[in-house]
Amino acid sequence: MYKLGSEIVKRAYNFNAGPSALPEIVLQQAQEELLNFRDTGMSVMELSHRSKEFETIHNEAQSLLKELLNIPENYEILFLQGGASLQFTMVPMNFLNGNEIGNYVLTGVWSEKALKEAKILGRATTVAASTKEENYSRIPNLSELIVSPEDAYLHITSNNTIYGTQWKDFPETKDSMLIADMSSDILSKPLPIERFAMIYAGAQKNLGPSGVTVVIVRKDLLEKVSSSSIPTVLRYDTHAINNSLYNTPPTFSIYMLNKVLHWVKDLGGVKEIATANEIKASLLYDVIDQSNGFYRGHAEKDSRSLMNVTFQLPTNELDKKFLAEAKEAGFIGLNGHRSVGGCRASLYNAVPYEACKALQQFMIMFKEENQTN
Incomplete structure (x- = not known):
């Protein structure tokens, strides 16, 4: 969130693949x-x-x-x-x-x-x-x-x-x-x-x-x-x-x-950025790995990107439901590319930890509400 005059403006959880999130403080300085x-x-x-x-x-x-x-x-x-x-x-x-x-x-x-x-x-x-x-x-x-x-x-x-x-x-x-x-x-x-x-x-x-x-x-x-x-x-x-x-x-x-x-x-330079990126990506990959196949990552584990987490759900219908409910909850840009389908969360440098944590919690909640035994 940021203040625009007397109004408090809520920022979206921006996971767009590009153009992507920019640091809020940079946008404020430019303004x-x-x-x-x-x-x-x-x-x-x-x-x-x-x-x-x-x-x-x-x-x-x-x-x-x-x-x-x-x-x-x-x-x-x-x-x-x-x-x-x-x-x-x-x-x-x-x-x-x-x-x-x-x-x-x-x-x-x-x-x-x-x-x-x-x-x-x-x-x-x-x-x-x-x-x-x-x-x-x-x-x-x-x-x-x-x-x-x-x-x-x-x-x-x-x-x-x-x-x-x-x-x-x-x-x-x-x-x-x-x-x-x-x-x-x-x-x-x-x-x-x-x-x-x-x-x-x-x-x-x-x-x-x-x-x-x-x-x-x-x-x-x-x-x-x-x-x-x-x-x-x-x-x-x-x-x-x-x-x-x-x-x-x-x-x-x-x-x-x-x-x-x-x-x-x-922020301390690229080493600090790299540490933050590893932590952000692990939030989502941990959910995928612990979901018993409900979330299926596209990339093999040793090739996984820290910038773009790609995954699919058990059916196309669940993919669509996940994306629709995520959008309602304020998560933007989670649609996977048409050549792969499914979902994609882009975790570039300016995507804050809080946004990734919120998405992690949403993924856990969605799984609990939609998995079938």
């Missing part, structure tokens, strides 16, 4: 500054992206991200547009030249889409491993991956929102040429950044509102962007040279990213 940012007499949305005021916001966001994720100096941090979906195109466009091969691990819909874009461009690709035949219920074991010295890179999706699976360890690749779509779990736990050539993530899960995409790319990769046939705005080096200000950036989204990063720092 307070909306009409007059730091005595400029303007909203952040009205500031010139070339102004000193916005430059401070922009550079501070980069510094905070570098600090929180321990990003080494040999990496560039870019703020781009187009979401992770545009990165599906930019990655092969920039890094696959000649006979080089892009190697993809298929763990869900988004990794399939990344591979599809590389093929549309006519680039050479291969599949290192896939769990599609198992309805993407698990992450492949590292021993299952088929990699080659000929691979220009190995691409993974670190967390699969639709299926509720998450990589627990990351592959070792030649020259550390691992590229990851981390849209669903970036900033949710500490990361071994040096094991990645590039990480990209849409902001609308853990970083802020939709509109900005964070790219963390090793500087030596930028030297490989040599083809003159790549349009200027689709070249990573264009944005690196211009500090992500080649064209007008999504200024308000970067401002909100800045606020969220301050919030994470004030």
Whole structure:
């Protein structure tokens, strides 16, 4: 709940998969500054992206991200547009030249889409491993991956929102040429950044509102962007040279990213966030595991995501009843993706413990009222 004038406003239990919950304090700060940012007499949305005021916001966001994720100096941090979906195109466009091969691990819909874009461009690709035949219920074991010295890179999706699976360890690749779509779990736990050539993530899960995409790319990769046939705005080096200000950036989204990063720092950093996320997820997984099959998780236990808890009830009718009654009780965004069905609770960083505890209690109550012996 929060106070709006003299009115107390109740916040929904927001379990949306994205755009997702934002920290309440961040929203309040943005509200307070909306009409007059730091005595400029303007909203952040009205500031010139070339102004000193916005430059401070922009550079501070980069510094905070570098600090929180321990990003080494040999990496560039870019703020781009187009979401992770545009990165599906930019990655092969920039890094696959000649006979080089892009190697993809298929763990869900988004990794399939990344591979599809590389093929549309006519680039050479291969599949290192896939769990599609198992309805993407698990992450492949590292021993299952088929990699080659000929691979220009190995691409993974670190967390699969639709299926509720998450990589627990990351592959070792030649020259550390691992590229990851981390849209669903970036900033949710500490990361071994040096094991990645590039990480990209849409902001609308853990970083802020939709509109900005964070790219963390090793500087030596930028030297490989040599083809003159790549349009200027689709070249990573264009944005690196211009500090992500080649064209007008999504200024308000970067401002909100800045606020969220301050919030994470004030909470104690990513390690504290990771501990909180483990506790939140355990509330729901414990209910599933102790339900004697009333709740059935989609993901295998060793591949379970801390960000997205996916589950089904014994029948489609009970799925529908659960979702309807949950909505009446104030729980938003629990519908599973149409390709999997059932239910999904997205537990991103800004989803509070209290919301997860309330959902846990609701799940227990619903089971008691609807199970048949």
